[in-house]
Amino acid sequence: xxxVEQHPSTLSVQEGDxxxxxxxxxxxxxxxxxxxxxELGKRPQLIIDIRSNVGEKKDQRxxxxxxxxxxxxxxxxxxxxxxxxxxxxCAVRGGGNKLTFGTGTQLKVEx
Amino acid sequence: xxxxxxxxxxxxxxxxxxLTIQCQVDSQVTMMFWYxxxxxxxxxxxxxxxxxxxxxxxxxxxxxxFPISRPNLTFSTLTVSNMSPEDSxxxxxxxxxxxxxxxxxxxxxxxxx
Numbered sequence: 377x378x379x380v381e382q383h384p385s386t387l388s389v390q391e392g393d394x395x396x397x398x399x400x401x402x403x404x405x406x407x408x409x410x411x412x413x414x415e416l417g418k419r420p421q422l423i424i425d426i427r428s429n430v431g432e433k434k435d436q437r438x439x440x441x442x443x444x445x446x447x448x449x450x451x452x453x454x455x456x457x458x459x460x461x462x463x464x465x466c467a468v469r470g471g472g473n474k475l476t477f478g479t480g481t482q483l484k485v486e487x
Numbered sequence: 488x489x490x491x492x493x494x495x496x497x498x499x500x501x502x503x504x505x506l507t508i509q510c511q512v513d514s515q516v517t518m519m520f521w522y523x524x525x526x527x528x529x530x531x532x533x534x535x536x537x538x539x540x541x542x543x544x545x546x547x548x549x550x551x552x553f554p555i556s557r558p559n560l561t562f563s564t565l566t567v568s569n570m571s572p573e574d575s576x577x578x579x580x581x582x583x584x585x586x587x588x589x590x591x592x593x594x595x596x597x598x599x600x
Contacts, residue, residue, distance in 0.1 A: 377546075408587060419579065419591040420530065465529060472543075473518050475581075475589055477530045 378403045378470045382478030389456050390486055397481045399466035400448040408469035409442060409449045414480075415462045423464075424451070456485045489514055489584035491592035499598045500570055507566045508595045510580030515560035518583035521553070524594070525576045533578075536563040570599045 379402040389395050399409075410425035426433045426440045426449065433440050437456075442449040453460055466478040490513040500506050510519070519536040533553055535543040542555035557563045567574055580592035 410589065412591075419593050422588060422590070425588065469587070469589075472535065473583060473587070474520070474532055474535065475530075476532075479529050 378406065378468055378476040380466065380468050380476050380478045382466050382481060384481060385479065386482045386484070388484045388486060391456060391458060393456055395451075395453045395456055395460070395483055395485075397451045397464055397466070397483070398448060399450070399468075399478050400446075401468045401476075402447065403468070403470050404444075404447060406468045406470045409440070410467050410469075410475070411438075411440060411451045412465045412467065412477075413462045414465065420465060453483075456483075458485050458487060461485045488588075489516060489582050489590045491580055491582060491590060493580055493592040493595050495595060496593065497596040497598075499600060502571050502599055504570055505566055505568045506570065506597060507564050508578055508580075510563045510565070510592055512561045512582050514584065516582040516584055517560065518589075519557060519563050520581040520589075521555060521563070521565045522579045522581055522591075523576045524579060530579065533565070536565075567597065570597075572599045575599045 382399045407428040412420035413423045414420045424438050424440050426442050437454045439452040464481045467475040492511045494509045521533040522530045524530050532545050533548045536555050536557040538557045554566045575598050577594040577596050579594045583589050
């Protein structure tokens with residue numbers, strides 16, 4: 377089955393700096409790559425996604441890049457704010473519309 | 488988007504008992520899933536809830552332990568049977584709505600004593 381690796385497991389940045397989280401996957405047939413943000417005690421919330429026919433997508437301070445050849449994709453958050461502090465999960469959709477999740481990154485934005 | 492509700496939001500149960508979790512969606516959806524999130528961990532797919540047929544379970548999860556019902560396109564239940572402390576987790580219902588966006592319910596926080 378699909379194997380998704382996510383790095384780093386924890387990330388601490390200063391407010392205003394950029395944060396980058398990277399994921400790799402194993403199944404070259406995977407075609408959909410969402411990112412979720414989960415605040416403590418809350419449900420995962422979709423923040424951005426990208427499909428396999430697109431190399432980059434941006435939504436305000438958040439962007440995702442996809443390299444299908446290398447089978448990796450990254451989340452980029454610019455001008456980080458304290459409210460960006462949360463756990464971020466990448467995910468990969470393969471066969472059967474099933475999502476396989478990465479292990480998560482705890483992002484802390486320090487004042 | 489889809490609005491998903493789950494009941495109960497949390498429960499504390501004794502080992503050996505069973506708990507049934509309900510998931511209600513505000514619109515008809517084809518794809519519905521159940522996930523488990525153990526404390527401090529990522530999300531693991533338990534099964535795909537199929538309307539009108541038996542659920543499809545992932546490796547490591549069996550129907551006797553996690554029976555699932557899906558009577559229609561807006562509702563599903565997950566039962567955690569013969570519980571042990573290792574079953575203490577958050578259980579999340581999830582649906583695919585729109586093009587292929589996947590949404591999550593608020594989760595059910597289960598503690599087994």
